[in-house]
Amino acid sequence: MISIMLQWFDIFDGAPIRKVAKGAAVFRQEDRVQSMFLVRSGTVALERPMTDGIPLTLHIANADMALAEASLFADTYHCDAVARTDAEIASLPRATFLAKIRDYPDAALSLIETLAKEVQTQRAQIEILRLRRVADRLDAWLDLHGEPAKGEWINVADQIGVSAPALYRELAKRRN
Amino acid sequence: MISIMLQWFDIFDGAPIRKVAKGAAVFRQEDRVQSMFLVRSGTVALERPMTDGIPLTLHIANADMALAEASLFADTYHCDAVARTDAEIASLPRATFLAKIRDYPDAALSLIETLAKEVQTQRAQIEILRLRRVADRLDAWLDLHGEPAKGEWINVADQIGVSAPALYRELAKRRN
């Protein structure tokens, strides 16, 4: 980490990698927050176990995504991080990460930018999910993202919180 | 703005206030981004006009909330900001705000913290809205927030994206 520090994830250059097997936890709820994590490969899910036993999946982190950014400012984790596939996770002590952010304004700004964009994206997502009918949700999604590639429609169904049959029915209706 | 600069919104200390009448716009989609805004009083809605004419409400900003943080890094706005009540908005040139963030690491970190917490909150909100039944959404909400005060249930209904009658029915079911 000699000189280039323009993006916040550059802070992880050279950071040690921890390998996590599918199904294993990176951290668990109530664990003390000591490190900051960046997913290098694989996918890791943030899950919050509910009182009824069924876990709520809060987030799916893929390669180059941070894990639980908000935990940077918390004492303990409020959710579990569980690998959905074998994964490689870069980790740095929290204090190290925070110190770098303090020292490199460009890195701080890039983190602000990343988070601000995510807030924006999520706001749109929330409003789409508040809509009642499949047709309205699809309209809104298409307005924001445009036509998806072939083979991607099923992912759209997931994103707009609708069953695949319901989406295909709506698409069929629009063709006729 | 002599010395204290621990929180990002301290940057707005002494910034000029713009009064916006109910129904008026602070900015419109496609406008060039030149300023950063902080709502001092009243409420301002971020709306994205959809192709079908019905606007999607992306966010409601109240006192002490920033408007469209993500626009800090964009050339033009991607949504409208419309006052829902008479409102007072503090504004600063974008370059001024960014320069302060660069100069004051504490301010940068507080902005990162604010955004990270919002991301976390929104993730939970999204997962609640993905649940199909009122009962599940209510369970999840209660698990995250705990029992609301009397007089607050109606807000819960709104937050979990459910009609008030549906919520009260579910509550009645649980009492029996």
Added chain:
DNA sequence: TCAGCTATATGATTTCTATCATGTTGCAGT
């Protein structure tokens, strides 16, 4: 090439919630 998986597609039935309707309660302001 064939098997297997995933996306696409559509019909029938069931389940849920929105909506409409209506009524009660409790508080704030006059």
Added chain:
DNA sequence: ACTGCAACATGATAGAAATCATATAGCTGA
């Protein structure tokens, strides 16, 4: 004490989507 409003509450009905079922197309690896 009265008025008005908002929250709380519940019944009836209609509409929408989940679910279950089933089928075809297209790609991928053995």
